[in-house]
Amino acid sequence: MSETQYERESSREVGGATLRVVLGNIVGQHVDVIVNAANSSLLGGGGVDGAIHRTGGPDILEACRAIRARQGKCAPGQAVITPAGRLHAEHVVHTVGPVWRGGESGEPDLLRSAYSESFARAREAGARTIAFPSISTGAYRYPFRDATEVALATARAELAAHPDAFDEVRFVAFSARDFMIYQEVLEGT
Ligand code: ADP
Numbered sequence: 001m002s003e004t005q006y007e008r009e010s011s012r013e014v015g016g017a018t019l020r021v022v023l024g025n026i027v028g029q030h031v032d033v034i035v036n037a038a039n040s041s042l043l044g045g046g047g048v049d050g051a052i053h054r055t056g057g058p059d060i061l062e063a064c065r066a067i068r069a070r071q072g073k074c075a076p077g078q079a080v081i082t083p084a085g086r087l088h089a090e091h092v093v094h095t096v097g098p099v100w101r102g103g104e105s106g107e108p109d110l111l112r113s114a115y116s117e118s119f120a121r122a123r124e125a126g127a128r129t130i131a132f133p134s135i136s137t138g139a140y141r142y143p144f145r146d147a148t149e150v151a152l153a154t155a156r157a158e159l160a161a162h163p164d165a166f167d168e169v170r171f172v173a174f175s176a177r178d179f180m181i182y183q184e185v186l187e188g189t
Pocket of ligand 1: 026046097134136138140
C-alpha cells in the first residue's frame with residue numbers, strides 16, 4: 001500500500017533533517033516509528049491509542065502486556081517501545097503525556113519529557129523517521145497551541161543535540177484547525 005497523499009503539509013529543513021507537519025491519521029503513516037499517545041496502564045484506550053491497537057492488531061497489546069508485567073505502569077513523561085504489528089512502521093513508541101490540570105502541576109516539563117523520551121526510544125532502535133500525534137491534547141485536555149509549541153521546540157532541541165540521528169520528524173494533525181496551528185508554530189519558530 002502506498003502512503004496517503006496529504007491533503008495539507010508543510011515542512012522546514014532543520015540541520016540535515018526535515019521537520020514536517022501533515023493533516024492526516026497517525027495510523028496511516030509510513031515511518032520507522034509511530035508514537036502512541038498512551039495512558040499509564042499501557043493496556044489501550046480511546047483516541048490515538050484505540051486507533052493504533054485497532055489498526056496494528058493484537059501483537060502490539062501483547063508486547064505492552066509483557067512490558068507492563070516486567071516494569072509496571074508507564075509514568076507520565078516516560079516512553080516504552082514495542083513492535084508495530086500491522087502498521088506501516090517498525091516500532092510503536094508508547095508515551096504517556098500529562099493530564100492538563102491548569103498548567104501549574106509540571107505539565108510542560110512532563111510533556112517535554114514525553115517527546116524527548118520518545119525520541120530516545122526511537123534513536124535506540126535505530127529509527128530515522130518518526131511520526132507523532134499531538135500528545136495530551138485529546139482526553140488529557142492540554143491546550144493545543146501550548147502543546148504544539150512544546151512539541152516543535154522539543155523536536156528542534158532533539159535535532160540539534162543529535163544532528164545525524166533522524167531524517168524526518170513528522171507531526172500529524174487530525175483536523176484542519178489543528179494543522180493550521182502546527183503550521184503557524186512551525187513557521188514562527
Ligand atoms: P491524550 O490522551 O494524550 O490526550 P488522545 O488520543 O485523546 O490523547 O488525543 C491526542 C490528540 O490526537 C488529539 O489532538 C486528537 O484530536 C488526536 N487524534 C485522535 N485520533 C487520532 C488519529 N487517528 N490520528 C491522529 N491524531 C489523532
